[in-house]
Amino acid sequence: MTTTAHVDSVEYAEATPETTQPYRELGLKDDEYARVREILGRRPTDAELAMYSVMWSEHCSYKSSKVHLSYFGETTTDEMRSTMLAGIGENAGVVDIGDGWAVTFKVESHNHPSYVEPYQGAATGVGGIVRDILAMGARPLAVMDPLRFGAADAPDTRRVLPGVVAGVGGYGNCLGLPNIGGEVVFDPTYQGNPLVNALCVGAMRVEDLHLAHASGTGNKVILFGARTGLDGIGGVSVLASDTFAGDEGGGKRRKLPSVQVGDPFTEKVLIECCLELFREGIVVGIQDLGGAGLSCATSELASAGDGGMHVWLERVPLRAKGMTPAEILSSESQERMCAVVRPADVDAFMRVCRKWDVIATEIGEVTDGDHLVITWHGETVVDVPPRTVAHEGPVYERPVERPSFQDEVIADLPDGLARPSTSDDLRAEILRMAGSPNLSSRRWVTEQYDRYVRGGTVLAQPSDSGMIRIDEATGRGVAMSCDCNGRYVYLDPYTGAQLALAEAYRNVAVSGARPVAVTNCLNFGSPEDPGVMWQFQQAVRGLADGCVALGIPVTGGNVSFYNQTGTTAILPTPVVGVLGVIDDVAARIPTGLGAEGDTLVLLGE
Amino acid sequence: MTRVGVVTFPGTLDDTDAARAVRHAGGEPVSLWHKDADLRGVDAVVVPGGFSYGDYLRAGAIARFAPVMDEVVGAAHRGMPVLGICNGFQILCEAGLLPGALLRNAGLHFVCRDQRLRVERTDTAWTAGYTAGQEIVIPVKNMDGRYAAAKSTVDELEGEGRVVFRYLDVNPNGSLGEIAGISSADGRIVGLMPHPEHAIDPLTGPGADGLAMFSSALKAVAA
Amino acid sequence: MARVVVDVMPKPEILDPQGQAVANALPRLGFTGITDVRQGKHFELEIDDGVDDETLARIAEGFLSNPVVEDFVVRRLS
């Protein structure tokens, strides 16, 4: 296909207001589409429609969770905030851990892709969270992986679990990031909907903190890393086949798999390249390309900056032939970053990229306007106020209602269950528990993860928390634990979320570290189910109130809705990650019994 | 101070750890870049672990063509001590400095575990600090660690006493003859799958059994 | 007894980091003129005469390849 084939430009859109557009197939509701038309004062172009639809999706816009998540901000006191250098709203939270060190950490879900293609779904989940940490200016230092699967003996678990574990390991091991902990939990509600959450911790000097923004008129926008291909453009292919019906590529592309394939080697090189760029001080702003690809990176960079942005889309290096502007903007090809660089530094930037054999292309420029303008071979295909794409998406006040089954569930007390009464019964009971999937050894999983690489791992499996040394000279380090018991949350979402927080907090504390901050990954069913929304609202409140009681802030997190098979939602699973600081890792307290003759003391009631 | 080169390819992961181990042993680590045909005057070289160039074709297959490897091969032939750890071992085999090849683990999974080994040979540049038959614990972590070679090659290695380390208790990757590490005929070049650089301090590893490998080389160079 | 070959390749639109690594290395090794490389798997099966084509296709599709990201070709060698 030649580039002169019909392109749905702004000019053309203005001239053809009556054109019907497949916005419903792209996931936009009638009123959302109407709002896009209102913002633009015309119908959107295909490229704009692709951008709005993906940026206004639940995943990117948090439209169902926003009203509840604000509770975290409302309850965070100045004192809790005192060591927080970046919080909710940034790529990842950042805390000051002393001695001039800042630590950034975040957990994110990659649940659905890991069900479709376990290996690649899990691998790219790790890749995505690592780029988030990198985009803060930090060196990624370690990963963790809270996982949930269906019943251990279900045939599909046999497909999903080995693939997920191999994917987490395959990507993390190849990046050279030690895996310092995680969870493996089995429950039938995760059968068609496993949870693959990935957490990454990174560190930097406080002054090296980078925030994603594009400012300074005339500064250049550089896309670097992998080429852009037809990965994960899933839904957007309806546009391609509409526009190019009959075209050679169109028919084939309709069947595009919406999976992405990871290339950890490219990401490893990208990490080293970025860190060298940071050291040279030649990055004004930076953003990783994750879900929503360039749509997200360009609109977020532009809306966080002080001007507009012009992007020449035909400059984007492609991997596939005949990609349309909408496809290029929506591609979720992995291992890409976008940086804003002063013109005088572009040569130096390119030199560092060449050293690491990283492809880098100047694709745009910061302008003194207030619009994000994207052109395609001279024709304007996007002309939008970037905030309307990135930050001013729809906000829903979904109905919230305590499920009718809640009373029944709570009334079902364990009192009626048989208790072992003889020592033989007790022995049998203990053996049964030790052999049960949820309590058995995790070695089959953890053996597939490198826990030693980088030489800073002080605690990893089988410890209650993972611990890494940040500063070799002083021994300063951090501990991290992530936990959640979905059954407790199901029984009582408010208290259950607090129990998850308390467990992670304790795991960090018993390793000898001082808990300082919290991240979370809130995995729930459909937000359109009022009962699920109630679970969500209660869990958020419980977690936030728990954080106030403990005096540590939530610095960031991730929401994953629509985790259900048919009408059956997963157990509500708000995974809570707690970060702790230890002045000298040599003082860590390992898990397990000490020497013979030591006294065992039980604390608490 | 004895200068020990540590090679970095794109995709190398354990280079900072190898450099730290050299420092702990009392040497000066010097980083060597894959694109440079220059050993910067070092007295010994460590080719560390990782996934050079992603190892997508075959572990070590692309790295051995890097400019720096021509220099390493030349220096090794002149008697410079060279240690290949994990991916480094794979690269030395691909480059023909050591015989055989390292293939996908028999269990088909990546394996990371604290591994007991026996030091079978102590007259190499890298093992003189151990006692013959000494049992040590060193982490293994690899996907492609199964030592394989023609039977005649293995017989020759065994006959000449060039098996330097052997796995004890479990064979983590299905290596022929439980081979964990081998050496060149003159004992100057050693390759092994386990990671001595991750066993230099009980704080961050299973112990400090790996340190003697680096201090052995410093002594060998000084002698 | 017969021999069957199954070749499994990443779908054309799917990223193939393995093939790319090879393609990028070739010019550095002095080999020019190779414009693209894709890497997949090659299986050789020894089968009893009774195994029919439909069974082979089911093995190739359901087990040897991952239909989400890979295509396959089955060939009987005579």
Place this chain on the structure above:
Amino acid sequence: MARVVVDVMPKPEILDPQGQAVANALPRLGFTGITDVRQGKHFELEIDDGVDDETLARIAEGFLSNPVVEDFVVRRLS
């Protein structure tokens, strides 16, 4: 422009755990009559017309395969 296929297989005397895993799994999945499976790599190269057979053999032998443990076959597709 031409397409060349290179198949790389473990030498017969080298243990092939990947092929074995497939062979062992097939009966469990209900597929009988497959008596042996070996797994190797399959490369597809797009080459300019000028690339001769000798060059291809050097690429296959010196780079795509490891002669210590693998055999290879080069095929030009027309």
